[in-house]
Amino acid sequence: MSERVVILGAGFGGLELATVLSEKLGEEAGVTLLEAGESFVFGYSKLDVLFGRREPHEVRVPYAGFAKPGVRLLRESVTTIDPEALRVTTDRAVHEADVLVIALGADYDLDATPGVAEAGEFYSVAGAERMRDVLPTFTRGHAVVGVCGAPFKCPPAPSEAALLLHDYLSDRGVRDACQISVVLPFGTPVPPSPDTSEALLAAFAACGIEFVGSSPVAAVDVEQGTVSLADGRELPYDLFLGVPRHRAPRVVLESPLAEGGYVPVDSRTLGTRFPNVYAVGDVATLGVPKAGVFSERAARVVADAIVARRLGGEPPEPFDGRGSCFVEFGSGRVGRVDVDFLSGPKPVGTLAGPSPELAAEKVDFGASRRARWFGC
Numbered sequence: 001m002s003e004r005v006v007i008l009g010a011g012f013g014g015l016e017l018a019t020v021l022s023e024k025l026g027e028e029a030g031v032t033l034l035e036a037g038e039s040f041v042f043g044y045s046k047l048d049v050l051f052g053r054r055e056p057h058e059v060r061v062p063y064a065g066f067a068k069p070g071v072r073l074l075r076e077s078v079t080t081i082d083p084e085a086l087r088v089t090t091d092r093a094v095h096e097a098d099v100l101v102i103a104l105g106a107d108y109d110l111d112a113t114p115g116v117a118e119a120g121e122f123y124s125v126a127g128a129e130r131m132r133d134v135l136p137t138f139t140r141g142h143a144v145v146g147v148c149g150a151p152f153k154c155p156p157a158p159s160e161a162a163l164l165l166h167d168y169l170s171d172r173g174v175r176d177a178c179q180i181s182v183v184l185p186f187g188t189p190v191p192p193s194p195d196t197s198e199a200l201l202a203a204f205a206a207c208g209i210e211f212v213g214s215s216p217v218a219a220v221d222v223e224q225g226t227v228s229l230a231d232g233r234e235l236p237y238d239l240f241l242g243v244p245r246h247r248a249p250r251v252v253l254e255s256p257l258a259e260g261g262y263v264p265v266d267s268r269t270l271g272t273r274f275p276n277v278y279a280v281g282d283v284a285t286l287g288v289p290k291a292g293v294f295s296e297r298a299a300r301v302v303a304d305a306i307v308a309r310r311l312g313g314e315p316p317e318p319f320d321g322r323g324s325c326f327v328e329f330g331s332g333r334v335g336r337v338d339v340d341f342l343s344g345p346k347p348v349g350t351l352a353g354p355s356p357e358l359a360a361e362k363v364d365f366g367a368s369r370r371a372r373w374f375g376c
């Protein structure tokens, strides 16, 4: 019998891992991919939903379309993980594994920041849809895009939201009656890439957006209309677009895998402290930001290790923490940050663009993943 590989979560990491194993091992891949949701959504699509560029049903890619030799995708919700016994329980079955890969992403902890659930967030499809319906009612006053804590997915996304909000309000002819502030826990918008931070700060200045750095949002008082920052500052607001605090999914936190809120791994191999148990992507403490490109790249390293073990051959190259992230600057212009987190003594990130050409490259990025994973 071939080795049983059980992958938890069919997001960026899980889909890429299952796809590579299917490509390299075919019908012998022996992969079971467990996923609670009905459809996959690219993270950046939430900005499209928020600003009414696409409907929620247009950004959902149903898992029903995922079919790969040697991979069974089962729509089951994982309820317990036993990394010592390599056993996973779901709402429907018990799965025994020879290799277990945790790719369950990060969840939002709305209750961790008072007032955020009522005031609004745009990091989930449902939250973005709700705020999309609120945006047309905002015609004057102070909009605050606020991050409630680090780490959070896709560090440039709140800056993108502020710049796209500027476009949205300008198109509606109400920009002059509105202020926009973006609150980040970091001192600069994208600390590992000074180029990108500088370009974003210049774009903020050109659009009249205030950057409020170095402190997360600690609470939102919906009655009083105030946003309190952890360092004591307070901002009045009329529209709040929040990024909730993140944490690993509860099933992970309740397992022996979690330490400090996520799953620690050897950042070169993605191995956990349990033999034959790996963790990739947002659920892991990897030494890189939480972004799909890093989940995907980590998944390839794990896939190569499984294939090398099965077929023999060279051990895989270690995870290098390299990736390219696209950043919307508004007015149809997109930049690309090429970052390298782990190869050198400190992270390095350089910015290409922004330009309309890179906007087309971003479209290709999503389309190529969709075609590769779902064949559509």
Ligand SMILES: Cc1cc2nc3c(=O)[nH]c(=O)nc-3n(C[C@H](O)[C@H](O)[C@H](O)COP(=O)(O)OP(=O)(O)OC[C@H]3O[C@@H](n4cnc5c(N)ncnc54)[C@H](O)[C@@H]3O)c2cc1C
Residues within 6 Å of the ligand: 008, 009, 010, 011, 012, 013, 014, 034, 035, 036, 037, 042, 043, 044, 045, 046, 047, 076, 077, 078, 079, 103, 104, 105, 106, 122, 123, 124, 153, 154, 157, 249, 251, 280, 281, 282, 283, 290, 291, 292, 293, 294, 295, 325, 326
């Ligand atoms: C606004 C926004 C913009 C973004 N822009 C970008 C971008 O431009 N580029 C980029 O690279 N990244 C971007 N991201 C980040 C990106 O979406 C995530 O980092 C990426 O999806 C993480 O991949 P993952 O595989 O680790 O986890 P996910 O893709 O989150 O996958 C985890 C999967 O596990 C499933 N799951 C969770 N719990 C269970 C359970 N108990 N049982 C079964 N299944 C479960 C979930 O349903 C999910 O499908 C953005 C995110 C946001 C919010």
